[in-house]
Structures are given as structure tokens and as C-alpha cells.
Amino acid sequence: MTDKRVSFSGLLLPAALLAPQLAVTAVFFLWPASQAVYQSLLRQDAFGLSVTFVGLDNFVRLFEDSSYLSSVQVTIVFSAATAILSMSAALLFAVAADRVLRGSTAYKTLLIWPYAVAPVLAGVLWWLMFNPSIGIIAYILRGLGISWNHVLDGDQAMILIIVAASWKQVSYNFVFFLAGLQSIPRSLIEAAAIDGAGPVKRFFTVTLPLLSPTSFFLAVVNLVYAFFDTFGIVHATTNGGPGTATTILVYKVFKDGFIGLNLGSSAAQSVILMLFVIALTIIQFRFIERRVHY
Amino acid sequence: MAEVSLAQVRKIYPGGFEAVKTVDLAIEDGSLCVLVGPSGCGKSTLLRMIAGLETVTEGTVTIGGLPVNDREPAERDIAMVFQSYALYPHMSVYDNMAYGLRNRRTAKPEIERRVREAAGLLDIEAMLARKPRQLSGGQRQRVAMGRAIVREPKVFLFDEPLSNLDAKLRVQMRIELKRLQRKLGTTSIYVTHDQLEAMTLADQLVVMNAGRIEQIGTAMEVYEKPATTFVASFIGSPPMNLIPAASDENGQYFGETGSRILRLRSSAERIVVGVRPEDIHLGEAHPGEATEPDSVAFTVEVSGVEPIGAESLVHGHTGQGHDLTIRVPGYAEFGAGRKLMAHASPKTLHFFDAGNGRRID
Ligand SMILES: Nc1ncnc2c1ncn2[C@@H]1O[C@H](COP(=O)(O)OP(=O)(O)O)[C@@H](O)[C@H]1O
Numbered sequence: 001m002t003d004k005r006v007s008f009s010g011l012l013l014p015a016a017l018l019a020p021q022l023a024v025t026a027v028f029f030l031w032p033a034s035q036a037v038y039q040s041l042l043r044q045d046a047f048g049l050s051v052t053f054v055g056l057d058n059f060v061r062l063f064e065d066s067s068y069l070s071s072v073q074v075t076i077v078f079s080a081a082t083a084i085l086s087m088s089a090a091l092l093f094a095v096a097a098d099r100v101l102r103g104s105t106a107y108k109t110l111l112i113w114p115y116a117v118a119p120v121l122a123g124v125l126w127w128l129m130f131n132p133s134i135g136i137i138a139y140i141l142r143g144l145g146i147s148w149n150h151v152l153d154g155d156q157a158m159i160l161i162i163v164a165a166s167w168k169q170v171s172y173n174f175v176f177f178l179a180g181l182q183s184i185p186r187s188l189i190e191a192a193a194i195d196g197a198g199p200v201k202r203f204f205t206v207t208l209p210l211l212s213p214t215s216f217f218l219a220v221v222n223l224v225y226a227f228f229d230t231f232g233i234v235h236a237t238t239n240g241g242p243g244t245a246t247t248i249l250v251y252k253v254f255k256d257g258f259i260g261l262n263l264g265s266s267a268a269q270s271v272i273l274m275l276f277v278i279a280l281t282i283i284q285f286r287f288i289e290r291r292v293h294y
Numbered sequence: 295m296a297e298v299s300l301a302q303v304r305k306i307y308p309g310g311f312e313a314v315k316t317v318d319l320a321i322e323d324g325s326l327c328v329l330v331g332p333s334g335c336g337k338s339t340l341l342r343m344i345a346g347l348e349t350v351t352e353g354t355v356t357i358g359g360l361p362v363n364d365r366e367p368a369e370r371d372i373a374m375v376f377q378s379y380a381l382y383p384h385m386s387v388y389d390n391m392a393y394g395l396r397n398r399r400t401a402k403p404e405i406e407r408r409v410r411e412a413a414g415l416l417d418i419e420a421m422l423a424r425k426p427r428q429l430s431g432g433q434r435q436r437v438a439m440g441r442a443i444v445r446e447p448k449v450f451l452f453d454e455p456l457s458n459l460d461a462k463l464r465v466q467m468r469i470e471l472k473r474l475q476r477k478l479g480t481t482s483i484y485v486t487h488d489q490l491e492a493m494t495l496a497d498q499l500v501v502m503n504a505g506r507i508e509q510i511g512t513a514m515e516v517y518e519k520p521a522t523t524f525v526a527s528f529i530g531s532p533p534m535n536l537i538p539a540a541s542d543e544n545g546q547y548f549g550e551t552g553s554r555i556l557r558l559r560s561s562a563e564r565i566v567v568g569v570r571p572e573d574i575h576l577g578e579a580h581p582g583e584a585t586e587p588d589s590v591a592f593t594v595e596v597s598g599v600e601p602i603g604a605e606s607l608v609h610g611h612t613g614q615g616h617d618l619t620i621r622v623p624g625y626a627e628f629g630a631g632r633k634l635m636a637h638a639s640p641k642t643l644h645f646f647d648a649g650n651g652r653r654i655d
């Protein structure tokens with residue numbers, strides 16, 4: 001691998017180049033993050049009149065709260081399913097595109113479109129299609145003898161947000177998988193063909209292992225996406241319901257903080273989420289450094 | 295073990311480009327056949343059709359007496375060594391070599407035995423646990439060969455396997471490859487653009503140009519009797535000098551130098567006379583000096599000398615301005631502009647029809 005690093009001699013130019021990014025990070029990330037940490041250590045009474053310092057009590061309470069633990073469970077199911085569904089669909093499309101159209105753009109462009117759609121719109125779109133009274137998919141499912149009503153059925157609500165969230169992410173994954181596939185030298189696949197491996201075996205023993213750096217990167221990106229960026233989808237479709245069947249952690253932060261006005265608990269929840277992202281990012285960087293160049 | 299034959303084989307790529315133009319070729323069982331020609335002449339295309347990596351547009355490819363046009367690469371019992379080696383980067387050297395055997399459900403002890411044996415043959419036993427990226431270019435090359443050997447296929451196919459190595463290693467691997475091929479006795483087809491590599495390796499040399507076969511023969515046959523001006527200029531380094539000549543009712547004029555050469559049994563009006571750099575002998579030009587009766591003499595004006603160790607290449611041109619290269623032993627000290635007398639024995643001359651480039655005997 002060639003080293004693409006650029007080196008600067010002075011200090012002023014790099015500082016000037018970094019300044020806007022650092023400013024944005026400070027205003028929109030560091031400041032709110034520090035506020036969240038600060039808030040998570042406090043407790044306000046119901047009317048917001050008095051504030052007391054409670055230490056880690058907010059965190060302790062969270063882990064004793066069955067609704068929080070069930071939200072963790074919901075989030076794990078949702079995130080894992082979304083990452084798996086969106087990545088396998090994307091890989092399928094990428095393999096098809098790589099085979100049929102090495103280099104053609106029409107198919108690629110079509111698959112990239114969903115990525116430009118806002119999460120709320122993606123949610124509304126799938127919500128409409130699955131709408132029990134007017135949705136085309138609900139209609140088809142009814143034809144197949146499945147009664148669809150995600151307003152009442154928690155599992156179905158979960159499926160709805162998984163499908164909507166995955167659909168939006170497929171295009172992003174597709175681009176990376178396609179790039180990964182196209183960087184695998186054709187002679188490797190040919191060598192495997194001569195070595196007696198059929199298309200399926202070639203895929204699992206040569207192509208997929210060579211895509212593992214891409215897959216790992218995407219797994220992290222998709223998990224982070226499912227944890228955070230899917231707020232809009234949940235908000236627009238299920239509002240976390242029925243009951244708490246689709247209340248993922250990030251939605252619970254919003255619900256407890258803005259609707260329940262329990263700011264201390266909500267802040268503690270955001271801090272936990274933040275730690276989770278930091279952990280994922282560290283893992284990602286360590287693995288990218290070690291594993292990507294085989 | 296198997297013979298390979300191509301009958302009226304053509305390849306037209308989807309874009310409409312005809313990369314191989316109706317080729318016939320028979321390769322004997324156990325022999326090493328080298329396809330040589332300039333880049334883009336269709337060597338790889340031909341090899342890949344034998345491997346089954348490209349479809350055959352027309353004609354029949356036969357391996358061991360069986361037509362294989364409709365067979366998948368895996369069903370042809372061939373092994374191929376690629377220029378890029380195409381080693382599986384995520385597998386150890388051992389797994390790289392074992393992969394083909396595992397796919398064919400060979401028993402584990404047998405895989406182990408064959409991999410160890412091939413590794414011993416290629417001197418890579420110490421590297422079986424390493425990944426390809428931990429190997430040097432030459433070692434990767436050996437692993438690629440090992441992967442082909444363990445399969446014990448009917449035919450080995452090599453597509454410029456040594457091109458990515460440095461000059462010294464290339465010579466060493468070339469010798470080793472020849473030795474291995476002899477030892478294993480497996481029919482092999484080897485593609486290269488390097489005429490020296492081709493000459494030293496080939497039992498059967500196939501010279502290709504622009505999708506066609508120009509000549510098939512042993513290395514010495516091709517060298518001594520090039521069938522066309524293309525072969526004459528491609529095989530041999532430095533290449534054969536080709537000088538246009540005219541002919542009249544009395545015979546041929548050599549390079550319009552005034553030297554008359556023997557009459558040819560050919561109706562061609564315009565011919566090309568070929569003479570190898572090593573077949574020209576130099577002497578001082580003394581006006582009026584009688585030339586040897588049985589030699590063709592002409593004057594050469596030196597334009598430069600390249601010493602290459604044991605011998606020197608003298609570059610110059612004839613009175614009519616045709617470029618010539620002459621190989622002389624030792625270190626030749628001729629200044630530019632020096633006029634010399636050159637002699638060539640008529641026996642060493644080659645004649646070609648200037649119209650179609652074919653040899654006239
Ligand atoms: N897949 C392809 N599609 C179209 N043309 C091709 C393809 N592969 C090779 N060619 C063309 O066929 C000719 C012969 O190619 P190749 O067999 O690779 O030549 P060589 O190996 O002798 O250098 C070249 O002009 C090349 O551009």
C-alpha cells in the first residue's frame with residue numbers, strides 16, 4: 001500500500017485548515033457531550049425547580065430499570081437484524097452488479113438513490129407501504145393470508161422498522177461492497193475456477209474472505225447507524241410502540257427526556273450510548289490498522 | 295499426460311475484435327510448447343481458450359483426444375500459472391497449494407503428501423505456514439508453480455510466469471522450470487513475449503503475430519530458417535538485418551550495393567535479403583581490393599559501437615542508407631563515420647518475398 005500521507009512543514013497552515021472542523025466539532029459535539037455528562041450526574045425534581053447532584057445514581061437506576069433493559073434488548077435485535085439484512089441485501093446486489101455490469105453505472109445509480117432519502121421519509125415510505133388499510137405490501141400480505149397490523153403487533157412493528165432502516169442503508173453498503181468486489185483481481189477468481197471451485201464455493205472461500213475488511217468496516221458503520229440514525233424512522237412510523245416493542249435506546253433517550261422530562265436519566269442514557277460509539281470506533285481503528293492489509 | 299491440439303480455432307471478442315485468426319496447432323504429449331510474439335498478438339487469448347477461461351468462437355480445442363470446448367476450466371484437468379501468480383492472499387502457502395486438491399475431495403494424507411513433495415521440489419518447505427504477502431517475488435512464483443504441480447494435471451499452462459521477476463532470478467527460474475518440466479514430463483504450454491526465454495525453453499516454438507501463427511518448429515529450426523520476415527526480425531537478438539534487394543534476369547542485387555548474388559528460384563520481383571549480425575564479417579575498405587569470390591561484399595559506414603562484454607555490436611548503414619547491425623568478437627574500436635568492408639557468405643543469407651514476407655528457399 002502506498003502512503004498517501006501529506007506532510008506540512010509549518011504549523012499555521014495545518015491549524016488554519018483544521019480550525020473549521022474543530023470549531024464545528026466543539027460547538028456541535030464536545031459542548032453538548034460535556035453537557036450530557038454533566039446532566040447525567042444531576043437530578044431535577046418533576047417541576048424543574050430544584051437540582052441535586054446524585055453522582056452515578058442515574059446510571060445505577062437505569063440498570064435496575066426493567067424498561068431500560070428491555071430497550072437494550074430491543075436495540076440489539078433491531079441493530080443486528082438491520083445490519084445483517086442491509087449488508088446481505090447489499091452484497092447480493094453488488095455481486096449481481098459486479099457480474100453483469102463491470103463498470104456500467106445505470107444500476108449503480110439506482111441503488112444509490114435511497115441513501116439520499118432522509119430517515120423520516122424512508123420511514124414514512126415504508127409505513128405507507130405497510131399501512132394496514134392502504135399499503136400495497138399489507139394488501140399483498142393479506143392476499144397471502146397474513147394479517148398485517150403493526151400498530152397492534154409488536155413483532156410486525158419491529159419488522160417494519162428493520163425493513164425501513166435496512167432499505168435506506170443498502171445503497172451505502174452496496175457502494176462499498178461493489179468497490180471491494182471490483183478490487184479483487186479477476187485472475188484470483190479464475191485460479192479458483194481452475195482449482196475446481198464452483199461459483200458458490202468461490203464466493204465463500206475466496207471472494208467473501210477477501211471482502212472481510214469491507215464487511216467489518218460496514219458492520220461497525222451499520223451498527224452505529226442502527227443505534228443512532230434510525231431515530232427518524234421510529235419517530236415517523238411506530239413512535240416506539242406498540243407498548244415499548246420498538247423503543248430503541250436512542251428513541252428512549254428522546255422519550256424520557258423530552259416527553260417524560262426526566263433529564264437526568266435521559267442524559268445518563270446518552271452518555272452510555274456515547275461510550276458505546278467510542279468503543280466501536282476504537283475497535284474499528286484498531287482492526288483497520290491490523291487486518292485490512294492482508 | 296495428454297497431447298493438446300487446436301483445429302481452426304478463432305476468437306472474436308464481444309466488441310468484434312478478432313484476437314485469434316484461425317489457428318491450427320498440435321502439441322505432443324509431454325513436450326514444452328512456447329507461444330512467443332509481441333504484446334497483444336493473442337498469446338494469452340489462445341492460452342485462455344485452452345484453459346477454458348475464454349470461450350472458443352470457432353474451431354475445436356482438444357486435450358488428450360477429447361474436445362473440451364464445452365467443458366468448464368475445472369473439468370479440463372489443467373493447471374495454470376498466472377503472471378500475477380494469483381495466490382489467494384488470505385490463505386497460507388500450504389492452503390494455497392492444497393485448495394485445488396480439497397475442492398476435488400482428495401484424501402487428507404494424500405494432500406499432505408503431495409504438498410510436501412511439491413514444496414520439496416521447489417525448495418519452499420520452510421514457507422508452508424506463511425501468507426503470500428510474507429514472501430519475496432521469487433518465492434511467490436514458486437508457490438504458484440507448486441499449486442499447479444500438486445494437482446498433477448494433464449497440462450500446465452503458463453502465462454508469462456517470469457515477467458515480474460528481476461533479470462537474474464528470471465534466468466534461474468527459467469532453468470528450474472525447464473528441469474521441472476522434464477522431470478514431471480507434463481505437457482506444458484508457455485506464453486512469453488521474450489524471445490530468449492522462448493528459445494531456451496521450447497521443445498516446440500510457436501511464433502505468433504497479430505492473431506496468426508507465423509511459424510512452428512524447434513528453436514533452432516525457427517532461428518536457422520525463419521519462415522517470414524516477421525520471425526526473422528523477432529527471433530534473435532539483435533535481430534536479423536533485412537535489406538531490400540532488386541532482382542533482374544541475371545539474378546539479384548544485394549541491397550543495391552552492386553554485389554550480385556546467386557540466382558534464386560523465385561518469381562518475386564522485389565525481395566528482402568536477411569543476414570544475421572553474427573554472419574557479417576568486417577574488414578577495412580580498400581578501394582579496388584578483390585573480394586573473396588564466394589562472399590558478398592558491401593561497404594558499411596559505422597554510426598556507433600555498443601560493447602556488450604565478450605563482443606561488440608557495430609551499428610552502421612550501407613551505401614544506400616539501410617541500417618545494419620554487425621556482431622564482432624571482442625572490443626571493436628571504430629569511430630563514427632568510418633567506412634568498412636563487410637563480407638557475408640552466401641550460405642548465410644536468407645531470402646524473403648518483399649510482397650508477402652515469406653521465405654524463399
Ligand atoms: N476481454 C477482451 N475483450 C476485447 N479485447 C480483448 C480482450 N482481451 C484481450 N483483448 C485484445 O485481444 C488482443 C490480444 O490480447 P492478448 O491475448 O492478451 O495478447 P497477448 O497476451 O499476446 O499480449 C489484444 O489486442 C487485446 O487488446
Ligand SMILES: [Mg+2]
Binds near residue numbers: 454
Ligand atoms: Mg498476455
